[in-house]
Amino acid sequence: MKVLQMIPEMESGGVERGTLELSQYLGSLGHESLVVSGGGKMVRQLEACGTRHLTLPVGRKRLGSLLLIPKLRKLLAKEKPDILHLRSRVPAWLAWLAWRGMDPETRPRLVTTVHGFNSVNRYSEIMTCGERVICVSESIRKHVLKHYPRVPAEKLRVVHRGIDPAEYPHGYRPSSEWLEGFHREFPATRGKRLLTLPGRITRLKGHEDLATILKELATEPGLHGVIAGGAHPRKAAYLDEIKTLFAAEDLLDKMTFTGGRSDLREILAISSVVLSLTTQPESFGRTTLEALGLGIPVAGYDHGGVGEQLRLLYPAGCLVPNDPERAAAIVRGLLDDPPAVPREYPFTLQRMLEGTLAVYNELLL
Incomplete structure (x- = not known):
């Protein structure tokens, strides 16, 4: 499949790290990965894993950003991604306005991720516009259901964030x-x-x-x-x-x-x-x-x-x-007298990546 993720920038932060991790995973499975952002120091890591990065100022919260909508629609028509994945509010508004003007038969399937407890208003509601909406925890799913009653519960999917156990091994001690x-x-x-x-x-x-x-x-x-x-x-x-x-x-x-x-x-x-x-x-x-x-x-x-x-x-x-x-x-x-911390836990990076891919496959199949 071909996946296009959109994010304000690739400078630093948890959402950016998740975008990179998913790009690496898609590449390892032979899928095609694209990221649209305003750029940043993590672009080099994206390109190192085979992801193409397209630089557009999609994170700027200003009226002039609306001029990007026709450009994004042309980009989607040219690249023909199977999945369009939106992770932040300003890019989501721009991409959704471009996407909704396309032919429903040929446009990409739309996925959004609600990463945080954003302020409750119409501006934030855009993160629930996906055909599937990924919630990064059960708490986020409950937040969406409580504050955005128009969102059908059946399109919400909980995919917990996760870490790599090899990077954080139990009992690790520094040199x-x-x-x-x-x-x-x-x-x-x-x-x-x-x-x-x-x-x-x-x-x-x-x-x-x-x-x-x-x-x-x-x-x-x-x-x-x-x-x-x-x-x-x-x-x-x-x-x-x-x-x-x-x-x-x-x-x-x-x-x-x-x-x-x-x-x-x-x-x-x-x-x-x-x-x-x-x-x-x-x-x-x-x-x-x-x-x-x-x-x-x-x-x-x-x-x-x-x-x-x-x-x-x-x-x-x-x-x-x-x-x-x-x-x-x-x-x-x-x-x-601390109780022992269990060695096993479900919130792993691999489980997060597989869960995200399962959401994509659900839409495409």
Whole structure:
């Protein structure tokens, strides 16, 4: 088959990674893969796996983008993909307006993926316009059914995101060279039990709740907090705000801010407990699954995709959402006597890829 995926850009991020992984999988099976985006540093990886990339500014949220609709219709007529897969709202609007003006007998079959809990409005509803709509978790499927009652339930398909167990092997430990380098860079972490909150520095990640939990666990010996994630320049003021909060609580000497890292797997692997404290539900929660895949205990607020994972794989880590005082007692239990993390889990990359291909085949057959 021939599959054309459309995405705003191929710079970085989970949706972009999923686009690349699917492209690689399609190529490995001998299918033809195309991606239309505004470009980015991941284009080289796309082309390395045999995918053709076509550069168009389909992610620009401006009125002038409507001029791309005739161009996209011509592109679809020329390339004749079997599947058109849309993953983001602006490209979805442009592509849907182009697609609906084509002959239903010859146009591609249309698939959309709802990747997140977008604001509920007509603009976001476009992500439900596919002939099949992929939801990245059961939580997303329930969100769509609740807020978009016009969408027939029978066209929704849950295909959970997934990770590669070979990339996150159970029991993995970093090399002694990496460990020594990390401790040299962040000496306060040496010999400590690390309580790690991964993710970008944004207001929704629950950094304030981490401060409450650390304060509640002040008597735990050798406990040290790690915030593993960078701050966008626009979030610099919020980062300063968080550091001021930790200083006011006399916790700054018990905290390490790593900034953006390319070695998050290693940081997760040396952690005693990994946290997910997002104040609003996440659609899936990849870092939570990465930590569980490595065999590291996880404590997370029981909502959204993270709640789904924990209820199935590690119920001991389920926390009442947005209640850090109660969370602290559960985290203490995981630090002192953690239940074993199971080796097997269903949320694998292979299962995600096979599930997506099954949706395509369902439409084509």
